[in-house]
Structure formats: C-alpha cells, structure tokens
Amino acid sequence: MLSSVHQFSHVYVERDITESPMSRGVLQRLYDSGQNPRIIPVEHYKDVFNRPRQSFRIQKHQPALILAREREHFLYRGNERINSWKQSGLFYNALVRNCVYNCDYCFLQGMHGSAHSVMFLNNRDFIHAAERQLEKGPVYMSISYLSEILAFEPLYPYAREWLEFARGREDFALEIRTKSDYYQAIADLEPSANSFLVWSLSPEQVSREHERGTASFRNRLFAASRAAEDGWPLKLTFDPVLELENWQDLYGNMIEETFRRIPPEKVQEVSFGVFRMNQDFLKRIRTVRPESPVLYGDFRKTGELVSYAPDFIREVREFMTGRLRAYISPEKIFFVHG
Template sequence: MKSKKKLYKNTFSHIYIEEKAFNYKSTNEILKKFKQSKIIRINNYKEIFSLKNQSFNKQKLSQNLILAVKNENLIYKGSDYCQNFDNENFYYTNSIYNCLFDCKYCYLQGMYDSANIVMFVNLEDYFKKLDEITKDKKIYLSISYDTDLMSFENIYPFVDKWIKYVQDNDKIKIEIRTKSINIKNLINIIPNNRIIIGWTLSPEEIIKKYEKKTPNLQNRLNAIKTLQTKGYDIRISIDPILKVDNFEEIYKNFIKQVSENLDLNKISDISLGVFRMPKDFLKKIRKFSDSDIIYYPYINEKNEKTYDKKDKEEMIKKIQHYLFLCNFKNKIYIR
C-alpha cells in the first residue's frame, strides 16, 4: 500500500478545486492525503477538464486531480454498451471521471480530451437522487463502469460509502467492477446479496502488455478468494477478449490458472466480451496511441469497431469450452 500512496502523491502534484467543493467534508478528507500538492481554485471543473487540444497521452504520465460538485445527470439509464445481467431497471452512475490504470484498449482515451481525474465530492446528492428513483421500484446500479472506483479507496472511501448506503436501501443492488486489489475496507464490512463485486480478469500476457499499472492476475485471484471467504458475491468479467498471437494457448492456460485458484462454481456468473469500441472513440485514439491493439483492422458494426463475426464467435466458443472443461456450471453472459 505504501508504494500506491507514493504513486498517488507523485501523480496529483496539482489539485484543482471548484469553489463550491470547499464546502464539503469529503474535500477536506481528500486534501489531507496530499499536503504537498499545489491547490488551485477554479469556478467549474470544465475549465480544466474540457479544454481543447489536450494531450491525453502526456497527461496520463502525470495526472492531476480535480475536485468538483456534480449538479445534474447523477444517475443514468443503463447504456447498450453495458450488460444488464437480466436486470430490468438497469442504471449506472459515475462519481469519478477517468482512471488511475492505463489500459491500452480503454475507451476512456477516446471519450475524454483530458486524462486528469475528476472526483465529485457530493456523494450524498447521488444518494438523495437514488432515494427518489427507488420510491416505487427496485433498480440494478453499476457504480464503476467509467473508472475503477475501488482503486481510489485509499484516497476517499467511495466504495465503502456506497456499500453502506445500499445496506440501508433494500431497493438497490449494485455492481462494483474492478481490477484493483484494494479490498481493505471491504474486508471489514458485512456484505449482503445486493452487492456484487465484478472482477475483470485477463491472461498475464495481456495484463503485462495492455493493462499498465494494474495488479497482476495472481494478486487479483488472491483478492477474490479473500472476499469470497467473507461472503461477497463475485462476478468474473473476461472482457475484452483480445485476438493475440497464441490465443488458444494463452487463454487456455489463463482459464486453468483461474480454476486452480478459485472454486468457479462459487462465482455468481461470468461475462464474456471481445474488444469493441465506438468508432469515433477509436478514430480519436488512433491519433496518439502507439498500441498495436488500437490499429487492428476492425470492422464497423452498428457504429462500433470490433472483430468480424466469425472471429468473435470462435473466440467466445473457445473461452466457453475452456470453462466447461473446468466444470463451470453457472450462468455465462455474452456481450
């Protein structure tokens, strides 16, 4: 954990803060972690975050932090790009823009002009909005599609607060998707069946080449085992599946390693999806990325860049076959 805190402090050398964000206790709690950072007051986070002609690549090398108050669009209806896992009332939310990790296939590179982190400090307003939405219905809510929320837990305990909120609102089920191993806060919380942790797993070869700054596979598996023993519902997401050299050997060994470390039939479900990205995002990323995964000759399918149908079907079938060989019997979702 010490190395991670050092990384955060080196990264957030400058912190931009909206004037109205100074009124929140969470702002003060965050600033205590960064006593050496330069504080710059601003009126609106978009003054910094939404500037044109920013270099996402260069900013990623030394990200700054922006603390802001979000006044609208706190909760969204679920996107077609996301899986709803058979839940009728599917919503998602984002209390942070951008991510500490640096995955070369990530759509955030094309979604935002800036690589800096925006953290919205008014989490209580999100909860009030959800209280309104859930007056007459139950909902399924993903809280970490546009960032890896758990990786920020040392900076501010967003996940901890979300779980405690859900414990008091029995009309909400949340999914926390992550690649992080930052589970210290979760160990001390009694879970319930309305909280599901969705770990994204990849072969170690993929992690080393395309998932910079993320924990290795074995450490992710160890974190999953720990939370399983505490009673958490765990989902595994193998997404994006990438068409790489030695695909069969790499993914077969990967599934074997996963099955040797986890009792797969204690996993709630597994979601599978191949690389896909809105075509406008990919076009934008190709202006600065040097990653081979970005320049693959994808086809266009409904304004989305992805592998052709034959390749997609073969890749998914291979992964399903490897899972069946490991006697996985629970639900498999395919995107």
C-alpha cells in the same frame, strides 16, 4: 491503493467546495500519504477538464486531480454494451471521471480529452438519485463503469458509503467492478447478499503489456479469492478478449488458473466479450496511442460500433464458452456485445 503510480502533480478545487469537509478531508489524506501537490482554485471543473487541445498522453505521465461537485447528472441508464449479466433495471453513475490506470484499449481516452481525474464529492446527491429511481422499480447499480472506484477509496470512501446504502434493500443491487487488488479497503465490512464484487481478469501478459498500472492477474485473483472466502457475492468478467497471436493459450490458461484458485461454487456469474468500441472513440484513441497493436486489429464496423470480424467473434464465443462450461453451469455464463 494510492501509490507512487497515482501521484497527483496538481489539485484543482472548485471554489464553492474549497472549505467543505469533503475537500479538506481529501487534501489531508493526500498530505498524509506524502504528497504535496499544488492547490489551484477554479470556478468549475470543466474549465480544466474540458479545455481544448489537451494532450491525454502527456497528462497521463503527470495527472492532476480535480475536486468538484456534480450539479446535473447523477444517474444514467445502462445499455446492452455494458450489461454484462443481462440485468433489467441497469443504471450507472459517474462518481469519478477518468481512471488512474493506463490501459491501451480504454474507451475513456476517446470519451474525454483530458487524462486528469475528477472526483465528485457530493456523493449523497448520487445516492439520493438512486433512492428516487428505486421508488419506480428495482435497480441494478454500477458505480464503477466510468472509473476504478476502489483506487480512490483511500481518498474518499465511495464504495463504503454505497455498500452501506445497499445493505438490506431488497430491490437494489450494487455492482463494484475492479482491476485492482485493493480489497482491503472494504474487507472489514460485513458481506451483503445484494452487493456484488466483480473482478475484471486478463491474462498476465495482457495486464503487463496493455493494462499499465493495474494489479497483476495473480494479485487480482488473490484479492477476488479473499473476497469470496469472506462471503461476498463474487462475479468475474474476462472482457475484452483481444485478438493476439496466442490468444487461445493465454485465455485458456487464465481460465484454468482462475478456477484452480477460486472454487467455481463461489462464483455467481461469469461474463466475457471481445474488443468493441464506438468508432469515434477509436479514432481519437489511435491519435493518443498510434503504436498500440490492439487498436489496429482486423476490425469491422457495424453502425457506430467497431469490433472484430464475425468469424473471430464466433470463434471466441465458442472457445470461451467451452472452457468456462468445464467449471460454471451454462446459465451463469454471459457473452457481452452490442
């Protein structure tokens, strides 16, 4: 939900959509929520978003919103690093660029030089791209890989429109992943068998210290349990597992509490992974967060990927798999790396 954490100091609006119903609707909802940001017309969102010498860290304390129209990139093919369930036909899109949350380890800090959020308001063009791909074969679509979509639902109903599009399409599966507790934004919709709600869960200490702005572990768990009770297909992901001093206690207790509150039979699949990142992204993020200990672990480089030492990865894989098998059958547990 938009709260005081997600206030926007400025709203940049591309000139050719200034008077569009979508832009006017977003601005009205901002006003209705009590915000009164400065409105600034721009020719193209990249004039603001891609400016050189921006400070991601400073902007995070007073982020702006950019309302834009995507003109080129409506669909991306997923790779092994983001394929939590070993799905074929995996695709994702970027309805929103950047996230209102402020996680230490978020790769978006390395991908983008700006902390401002870009909302693309021509959602129908993204949906049409999915329709065209669907003509070629089955599609498993993630609409939340590059942002926290549910956090923007009060401004524009991205999730609602995609859930309605997915309903009844046998060769199309939709994934909405979240660290929020804003299930109420879509709770009135009838559950759909091919639309998966995925909660990303972290131990309370991790969410408090390294995932600023996100919902607490218990609030996420409560939202996920409500969705499961309502009949939504539910998946859970514990990713990334961080190499902290007491990591086994933290993640072991988290798994135990998760399945104490959510019946295991309500969970379709579970995935987990360790911290991993493109080396260039990590270098940039360290300049933004030089004080964050999770960015300075005992890392090894394999190709362009930076992650923990193989022995630790093996230890995490064995520990998490063993704990999860107490609740979930092995064929529903996935380790994600690459």
